[in-house]
Amino acid sequence: MADDGKEESVATDDDSETGADGSLSNTMMEDGSTLLRRMEICVTEAEKRSGKNAVSMQETFTVYLVETRPIDASGEGHNPAPDSVWRRYSEFELLRNYLIVTYPYIVVPPLPEKRAEFVWHKLSADNMDPDFVERRRVGLENFLIRVASHPVLSNDKILYHFLTEEHGWKEVVYETGFQAKSDSRLRALSATFRVRNPDKRFMEMKHYSDELQSHLSQLLRARARVADRLYGVYKVHGNYGRVFSEWSAIEKEMGDGLQSAGHHMDAYAASIDDILEEEEHYADQLKEYLFYAEALRAVCRKHELTQFELEMASQDLISKKQQREELATGIVRTFSFKGMTHKLFGQEAPEQREARLKLVEELIAEGEETVKEKTIECEEHVERGWVDMHRFKEQKDKDLREALINYAVMQISMCKKGIQVWSNAKECFLKM
Amino acid sequence: MSVGAARGLASSGQKPITEILHPLSAAEELLSPGPDVTVSVGGNREPGLTNGMTVETLSPASVSLLFNRLHLDDSLAEADTKDTYATTETRDLFVTVDDPKKHVSTMETYITYRVSTKTTRLEFDLPEYSVRRRYQDFDWLRMKLEDSQPTHLIPPLPEKFVMKGVVDRFSEEFVEKRMKALDKFLKRVADHPVLSFNPHLNTFLSAKDLNKRQGLALLTKVGESVKHVAGGYKLRARPAEFGTMGEYLDTFSQKLGTIDRIAQRILKEQSEYLTELREYGTVYSSWAGSEQELQRPLEGVAGCVSTCCGGLEDLSENMSQDFLPVLREYVLYIESMKNVLRKRDQSQAEYEGRLEAAILRKQEDGTPMPVEVEKCQDKVECFNADLKADWERWQHNKRQDFKQLLTGMADKNINYYEKCQAAWESLITLLQGKPTEDKTSETN
Numbered sequence: 001m002a003d004d005g006k007e008e009s010v011a012t013d014d015d016s017e018t019g020a021d022g023s024l025s026n027t028m029m030e031d032g033s034t035l036l037r038r039m040e041i042c043v044t045e046a047e048k049r050s051g052k053n054a055v056s057m058q059e060t061f062t063v064y065l066v067e068t069r070p071i072d073a074s075g076e077g078h079n080p081a082p083d084s085v086w087r088r089y090s091e092f093e094l095l096r097n098y099l100i101v102t103y104p105y106i107v108v109p110p111l112p113e114k115r116a117e118f119v120w121h122k123l124s125a126d127n128m129d130p131d132f133v134e135r136r137r138v139g140l141e142n143f144l145i146r147v148a149s150h151p152v153l154s155n156d157k158i159l160y161h162f163l164t165e166e167h168g169w170k171e172v173v174y175e176t177g178f179q180a181k182s183d184s185r186l187r188a189l190s191a192t193f194r195v196r197n198p199d200k201r202f203m204e205m206k207h208y209s210d211e212l213q214s215h216l217s218q219l220l221r222a223r224a225r226v227a228d229r230l231y232g233v234y235k236v237h238g239n240y241g242r243v244f245s246e247w248s249a250i251e252k253e254m255g256d257g258l259q260s261a262g263h264h265m266d267a268y269a270a271s272i273d274d275i276l277e278e279e280e281h282y283a284d285q286l287k288e289y290l291f292y293a294e295a296l297r298a299v300c301r302k303h304e305l306t307q308f309e310l311e312m313a314s315q316d317l318i319s320k321k322q323q324r325e326e327l328a329t330g331i332v333r334t335f336s337f338k339g340m341t342h343k344l345f346g347q348e349a350p351e352q353r354e355a356r357l358k359l360v361e362e363l364i365a366e367g368e369e370t371v372k373e374k375t376i377e378c379e380e381h382v383e384r385g386w387v388d389m390h391r392f393k394e395q396k397d398k399d400l401r402e403a404l405i406n407y408a409v410m411q412i413s414m415c416k417k418g419i420q421v422w423s424n425a426k427e428c429f430l431k432m
Numbered sequence: 433m434s435v436g437a438a439r440g441l442a443s444s445g446q447k448p449i450t451e452i453l454h455p456l457s458a459a460e461e462l463l464s465p466g467p468d469v470t471v472s473v474g475g476n477r478e479p480g481l482t483n484g485m486t487v488e489t490l491s492p493a494s495v496s497l498l499f500n501r502l503h504l505d506d507s508l509a510e511a512d513t514k515d516t517y518a519t520t521e522t523r524d525l526f527v528t529v530d531d532p533k534k535h536v537s538t539m540e541t542y543i544t545y546r547v548s549t550k551t552t553r554l555e556f557d558l559p560e561y562s563v564r565r566r567y568q569d570f571d572w573l574r575m576k577l578e579d580s581q582p583t584h585l586i587p588p589l590p591e592k593f594v595m596k597g598v599v600d601r602f603s604e605e606f607v608e609k610r611m612k613a614l615d616k617f618l619k620r621v622a623d624h625p626v627l628s629f630n631p632h633l634n635t636f637l638s639a640k641d642l643n644k645r646q647g648l649a650l651l652t653k654v655g656e657s658v659k660h661v662a663g664g665y666k667l668r669a670r671p672a673e674f675g676t677m678g679e680y681l682d683t684f685s686q687k688l689g690t691i692d693r694i695a696q697r698i699l700k701e702q703s704e705y706l707t708e709l710r711e712y713g714t715v716y717s718s719w720a721g722s723e724q725e726l727q728r729p730l731e732g733v734a735g736c737v738s739t740c741c742g743g744l745e746d747l748s749e750n751m752s753q754d755f756l757p758v759l760r761e762y763v764l765y766i767e768s769m770k771n772v773l774r775k776r777d778q779s780q781a782e783y784e785g786r787l788e789a790a791i792l793r794k795q796e797d798g799t800p801m802p803v804e805v806e807k808c809q810d811k812v813e814c815f816n817a818d819l820k821a822d823w824e825r826w827q828h829n830k831r832q833d834f835k836q837l838l839t840g841m842a843d844k845n846i847n848y849y850e851k852c853q854a855a856w857e858s859l860i861t862l863l864q865g866k867p868t869e870d871k872t873s874e875t876n
Binding site: 422425 | 694698715718719736864
């Protein structure tokens with residue numbers, strides 16, 4: 001997860017050389033002014049609001065306060081009041097969709113999940129649950145930080161407006177017409193099946209994104225089950241507390257030791273709540289990359305699409321050229337229905353042929369333009385996409401490595417607590 | 433053993449008392465010839481006791497008891513009168529149950545255990561014995577002890593019957609558990625100041641073949657008066673202390689049952705946790721397969737999880753092998769103790785009944801108090817005294833046993849967490865090393 005504070009302030013660029021989102025420092029240096037270097041961004045609060053939705057029905061939703069504060073070069077201790085805008089989740093989604101369409105070669109950071117998934121039983125799956133809202137707040141902040149520290153995305157104007165102008169932002173986004181540019185699912189799917197020569201590296205990356213997604217979702221499910229079971233183990237120990245207390249009532253010398261030991265058993269049972277809550281942060285980190293895998297796959301699919309369109313355009317150009325040749329020489333190379341009808345019903349008049357030839361020439365000119373465009377589009381996508389996928393890979397390796405370390409730290413902390421409690425209990429038993 | 437400094441005090445063989453020189457010369461005067469000892473054993477157990485001892489028991493055992501208690505070292509002086517059961521220095525009888533073996537015959541298949549004895553006691557012909565016994569034999573012994581010493585608390589045996597379909601009588605686990613319980617039983621008997629001198633115990637420990645028909649003759653002689661449930665005798669007033677004992681036993685038994693259930697529940701939850709944990713570990717492994725830089729860290733995590741699984745298995749096994757059996761044993765112990773309390777009540781009831789009858793008859797026709805009534809009174813008082821002594825002893829042992837049991841449980845849990853902690857800590861060392869440089873990670 002990006003180095004985000006859970007509370008108020010986010011890490012400023014002073015805090016880390018490698019950048020708050022873990023991207024390599026040299027990537028940041030290239031474009032020395034990613035947004036995050038110029039301003040602090042936090043998502044500080046969440047509030048419930050009521051309003052009428054698109055179909056005029058009453059609904060309750062949560063809004064989040066996005067605060068930004070420019071990082072003053074002088075920084076003489078005066079803290080200007082931050083700009084703040086209230087945004088709801090759907091607006092974040094809109095922003096992200098815009099970014100995906102506008103920058104199809106970028107692995108766009110994901111949003112926190114819309115609905116709670118992979119929950120273990122004590123965790124609420126309710127969107128209004130305060131813990132869920134809190135974790136979502138953190139996730140939204142993390143999203144903004146990642147976007148704002150991305151060398152390409154951070155320069156986007158729409159992003160800037162999102163952070164600074166509450167009203168009218170939506171209209172501005174729609175005005176960009178990004179929705180028209182978005183690729184239809186069907187087209188993308190078709191391309192996946194029919195593309196002939198996709199870039200091998202992209203195909204490997206796509207395969208990898210599938211694997212990553214599969215492993216992470218398996219892991220999240222298994223972790224949730226483990227958490228459930230662990231909860232059970234700890235809580236049952238609480239029963240010892242009660243029975244030791246009852247037993248101590250009938251004992252003379254053993255009574256005190258038993259009673260105190262019972263208290264420690266109660267403490268042991270209670271300790272699991274905090275332990276598991278902390279582990280949720282680890283789960284959130286895993287989830288981020290689960291959703292990131294989807295974004296990675298999207299870049300690969302876009303490649304398939306551009307490649308496919310290029311292939312289609314080239315194919316089209318070839319067949320048009322063939323047509324021209326046929327018309328010019330009169331020799332039919334390939335079977336064509338028109339050719340057959342000509343043979344059967346006689347050839348057309350020379351004027352007609354001239355007209356058709358001219359048309360085909362025009363189409364060929366167009367086709368050549370198209371091929372040129374598509375080639376550029378495809379090559380650009382490959383080039384930029386590869387750069388960003390590489391950046392993503394390094395970020396992922398670093399972030400997940402840190403996440404694993406943090407997880408190990410959590411486990412150690414849990415073990416230490418366990419040792420503490422049982423040592424305390426043991427002392428009580430020895431005094432029995 | 434403990435009186436090693438005594439000149440000529442034989443550790444083997446039965447010698448007439450006259451030949452044995454007492455380390456405390458003053459005591460020599462009190463030794464009279466002949467196996468019927470008139471050396472007295474009094475209540476005062478301090479070393480250097482030289483006078484005023486009157487014999488109460490007829491067996492030469494009490495003499496060796498005396499000799500064993502009179503110890504040149506001061507260590508015995510530390511033991512206050514309440515704590516005589518605890519000192520190991522006084523022990524002269526060591527028993528062990530081990531080495532289970534399966535026997536297959538045409539009629540049946542069963543397990544025997546080796547019962548090893550080491551002793552300096554004179555009642556035994558040899559200082560060491562090694563015999564093989566099966567559960568039936570232990571059961572026989574216990575029955576004989578109950579019959580011949582009805583006023584004492586006899587330690588329990590592990591359960592006799594096992595459901596044939598449910599539990600495998602020959603599984604290593606079951607045999608191990610049972611053996612430990614049999615060992616405990618025998619050790620408790622051997623530690624008991626009265627039970628350990630029971631001739632049936634002697635037979636059990638030393639006889640080549642346990643001819644169980646021997647017992648029948650004794651059975652008919654002994655303990656009739658106590659076994660005899662005089663019909664309709666009702667208890668007037670149970671002395672408060674025995675009532676308290678009964679109440680305590682009831683409540684304690686209940687609590688033990690609860691603890692047993694909790695422990696079983698924990699085992700169940702741990703087992704389910706273990707299943708999920710194993711699966712969890714394998715997911716990390718399979719994810720590692722598709723990663724490059726992250727491969728080692730992920731495999732490291734999988735390894736840690738696996739280590740924790742192993743630790744958890746050990747913890748659970750210990751619970752079921754060591755913890756639960758002791759609990760169950762105490763529940764059985766309590767049951768047999770309640771039986772003894774009931775017998776005591778009956779004994780008292782009988783006495784009261786007879787007394788009342790005798791008083792009435794005296795009033796009617798002047799018949800003097802029959803001797804039986806006095807004998808009854810004696811029996812009741814004996815019973816009460818034995819029971820009280822055994823109760824104290826039992827309470828003491830119970831305290832030690834549970835202290836040991838619970839600290840053992842705590843220790844096992846601590847070990848488990850320490851093991852897990854070590855695994856995760858070494859992983860962090862690994863993870864914090866540079867990604868591409870393996871060797872330097874250790875120095876981190």
